[in-house]
Amino acid sequence: MRPATKTLVVATKNRGKAREFSALFEPLGWEVRSLNDYDRFPDIVEDGDTFAANALIKARAVVAALGVPALADDSGLCVDALDGAPGVYSARYAGEPADDAANNAKLIAELKRRGALLAPAEAGRPALLSAARFVCALAYAEPGGRVRTAEGVCAGAIVADARGANGFGYDPHFYLPEFGLTMAELTAEQKNAVSHRAQALRQMISFWEE
Ligand SMILES: O=c1nc[nH]c2c1ncn2[C@H]1C[C@H](O)[C@@H](COP(=O)(O)OP(=O)(O)OP(=O)(O)O)O1
Numbered sequence: 001m002r003p004a005t006k007t008l009v010v011a012t013k014n015r016g017k018a019r020e021f022s023a024l025f026e027p028l029g030w031e032v033r034s035l036n037d038y039d040r041f042p043d044i045v046e047d048g049d050t051f052a053a054n055a056l057i058k059a060r061a062v063v064a065a066l067g068v069p070a071l072a073d074d075s076g077l078c079v080d081a082l083d084g085a086p087g088v089y090s091a092r093y094a095g096e097p098a099d100d101a102a103n104n105a106k107l108i109a110e111l112k113r114r115g116a117l118l119a120p121a122e123a124g125r126p127a128l129l130s131a132a133r134f135v136c137a138l139a140y141a142e143p144g145g146r147v148r149t150a151e152g153v154c155a156g157a158i159v160a161d162a163r164g165a166n167g168f169g170y171d172p173h174f175y176l177p178e179f180g181l182t183m184a185e186l187t188a189e190q191k192n193a194v195s196h197r198a199q200a201l202r203q204m205i206s207f208w209e210e
């Protein structure tokens, strides 16, 4: 089961995600179309309990609306000290409409309130950190009803001070110990080598090749 054409609809309105999918698919000779390429595509209600459930909801909604195969991404940030929050609520953590700056401000305020930003023993690390991971569930759906899901995880830590201007969402506060940089300080190529999204996509592509 793999898409029959070299154009793939990605069921997202998030321009940051769409940009990353375009870059990830480009070396494979695939062109990505997002919901921003359709006039007034209705908002999809994401009321699933898990990333995978929400990805399936989005993929199926786009298949139903457009009649073509669709790949959907539901992703978010899970912070250990917040018992996995904001999790599936990452996009609307600070309320709706979704606002990255408000979400980041609420995240840091919440971690400070709980005393959950800790100074690591090692020198050269950012001052205050709190263990976290990015999670990405992908769902691929076809008009015939077949579906496939994949998941990727990227471990890191939330850092109190925002750094970097690349990426989107929580990237300026997501610190990667192996780089000594936040996700927003990585180049697009670096992020696409390690991200939760890239890992989930690698798994999905391996399913497509089965
Ligand atoms: O690589 C990432 N770098 C930073 N932040 C990220 C990343 N990946 C997900 N996130 C955050 C953004 C948003 O707050 C939430 C996703 O929510 P999610 O519902 O999956 O996406 P969305 O509503 O922005 O667009 P859409 O549903 O149309 O795909 O997690």
Ligand SMILES: [Mg+2]
Binding pocket: 046, 091
């Ligand atoms: Mg969403």
